[in-house]
Amino acid sequence: MRAKAHSRLIALGAAVLLALSACGGTTEQTTGSGGQSSSAAAAPAKRTVQTPKGPVEVPGDPKKIVAIDFQIPYILLDLKANLAGAIDLTAAKDGEPFKQLTIIGTDTGELNFDKIAELDPDLILAADYQEPEYEKLKDRYPTVLIPAAGDTPGWKPQVKAVAEAVGKSGAVDELEKKYQARVTEIKDKHKDKIAAGKWATLGTYDGSGWYLYDKVGGPSTALADLGIAFDEATTKVADGNVAQYSIEQLNQLNGATVLLFDDLGPPVTAPGAGAKLKADPLFTSITAVKAGKVFDGEYNILDYGDALRVLDQVDAVLGKL
Numbered sequence: 277m278r279a280k281a282h283s284r285l286i287a288l289g290a291a292v293l294l295a296l297s298a299c300g301g302t303t304e305q306t307t308g309s310g311g312q313s314s315s316a317a318a319a320p321a322k323r324t325v326q327t328p329k330g331p332v333e334v335p336g337d338p339k340k341i342v343a344i345d346f347q348i349p350y351i352l353l354d355l356k357a358n359l360a361g362a363i364d365l366t367a368a369k370d371g372e373p374f375k376q377l378t379i380i381g382t383d384t385g386e387l388n389f390d391k392i393a394e395l396d397p398d399l400i401l402a403a404d405y406q407e408p409e410y411e412k413l414k415d416r417y418p419t420v421l422i423p424a425a426g427d428t429p430g431w432k433p434q435v436k437a438v439a440e441a442v443g444k445s446g447a448v449d450e451l452e453k454k455y456q457a458r459v460t461e462i463k464d465k466h467k468d469k470i471a472a473g474k475w476a477t478l479g480t481y482d483g484s485g486w487y488l489y490d491k492v493g494g495p496s497t498a499l500a501d502l503g504i505a506f507d508e509a510t511t512k513v514a515d516g517n518v519a520q521y522s523i524e525q526l527n528q529l530n531g532a533t534v535l536l537f538d539d540l541g542p543p544v545t546a547p548g549a550g551a552k553l554k555a556d557p558l559f560t561s562i563t564a565v566k567a568g569k570v571f572d573g574e575y576n577i578l579d580y581g582d583a584l585r586v587l588d589q590v591d592a593v594l595g596k597l
Contacts, residue, residue, distance in 0.1 A: 325441050327420050328404055334418045338399040338442055342380055344387055344413075345403035347578050348422055349374070351435050352401070354579035355444045361395050363387070369541030369574075383543075389413075401441055429515060430497030431577050451580040458587050459501045466594040467503075473597070474507040475499060476529055477575055479538030481545055483552025486526065488519045494538060495575040495586045502590065507532035526558045534593070535564045538575045569597070 320336040342361040343349040349362040353373055363381035365374045378395050381387040387409055392400075393416075400419040402410050413419045420441045426433020432452075439448040463470065477489045477496065489496050490513040491506055499506070509528040513519045521528070529535065537554075539545055550572070553559055564570060573589045576582065 323443065325420060327441075328423055329410070329414075329421055332418060332420050334420065334441060335398045336443060340395065340397045341399045341401065341442060342378075342392060342395060342397040342417075343401045344381060344385075344409055345401075345406060345422075346385065347434070348401050348403065348438055349377075350582075351438045351579045352442065354581040355435075355439055355442065355447050357438075357442045357444055360397060361392065367543060392417075399442065401438060425516065429492035431579065431583070432497070435579055448580075455580055455583055455587075458584060459498075462587060462591050462594070463502055465591070469594050469597050470503050473533040474505045474531060475534045475536065476507045476510045476532040477536040477538055478529065479540065479545070480549050480553045481540075483546070483549040485520060485522050486553060488513055488521065488529075489538070489575075490515050490517050490519070492516065493518055493576075495536065495577055495590070498577060498583055498586050498590065502587075504590075523553075523556055523558055526556075526562060530563045532562075532564050533567070533569060534597070535562070535570045536575050536593070537570055537572045539572060540576065541574070571596070 322333050323336050324331045324333050339358050340360040341352060341358055343352055343359060344363065346363070346365070349359060349365065350370075352359040359377060361378040361380040362374055363385055364379045364383045365371050366379070367383060368374075378391065379388075380391040380395065389412065392413070397417055400413055400417045402413070402419060402421050404421045404423045406421070410419055410421055422434060422437045422441065424434060426437065436445070436448055439445050477494045477499075478486050480486045488509060491500065491510060492515050496506070496510070507529065508531045510532075537550065539550060554565075554570075559565060571589075571593045573586075575586055575589070577586055
């Protein structure tokens with residue numbers, strides 16, 4: 277899990293990467309030609325996409341896609357692409373769609389290359405940190421490395437790259453219009469409240485420490501699009517990172533007037549972890565906590581489905597201020 281954002285937590289290991297995906301969208305899988313647009317139906321037999329490894333020839337309308345990382349499967353589901361195989365994300369918070377797929381790897385990201393061979397995909401998508409896996413697959417299947425970051429901050433460049441690889445760029449254009457319309461609606465509805473505060477988004481894995489999203493991770497790009505300002509602690513986190521802090525450092529959040537409390541769900545957020553952190557006197561003494569301005573939710577964003585869900589949550593939060 278979305279992400280990144282938690283999509284930028286590769287350095288923290290596979291467990292946190294699973295957290296990224298656990299916050300992914302819940303769009304149901306479509307297979308075969310179902311859900312295909314007219315443009316997809318008329319797609320050429322082959323297309324060439326530009327990747328970090330150079331041009332790659334891919335099917336014009338891939339029917340059997342395998343995604344081997346923790347985030348891309350959710351993006352594919354959100355785009356209603358023909359995802360056929362993924363690593364085991366069935367135990368994640370939004371794991372139900374993965375029970376319908378061929379599982380080609382463990383929940384820690386270890387791939388089963390025999391399962392991939394049995395599935396015989398017509399396209400494989402991998403994250404750009406998966407070069408060893410890419411080298412094993414590229415000569416047998418059209419394999420595209422998807423960059424985690426792009427020319428703009430946040431989650432959109434990765435979605436755009438995935439969509440280009442699977443011939444769904446038109447779908448992204450429509451989703452972006454829907455997203456921008458929702459942003460405009462919320463800005464017009466709550467403009468005075470938006471201008472009044474400084475926000476931060478935090479969470480915890482086990483209750484013994486806490487993490488803080490940067491200015492582009494988690495919900496931050498959506499908050500920025502709304503014109504919401506960040507507190508000083510958030511602005512000090514380097515872009516592309518999620519900062520990890522001890523309980524004793526909670527006083528850094530005293531500059532925030534609104535706190536979003538992120539819940540990544542199992543298996544990354546331990547049961548009772550949030551309640552444990554919130555019961556600590558160092559947490560209850562934070563300015564926003566004493567003012568009753570802490571709002572729980574699932575705030576990480578990996579795709580447009582996540583983004584629209586987060587916008588709905590932020591709309592509700594603004595309505596309570």
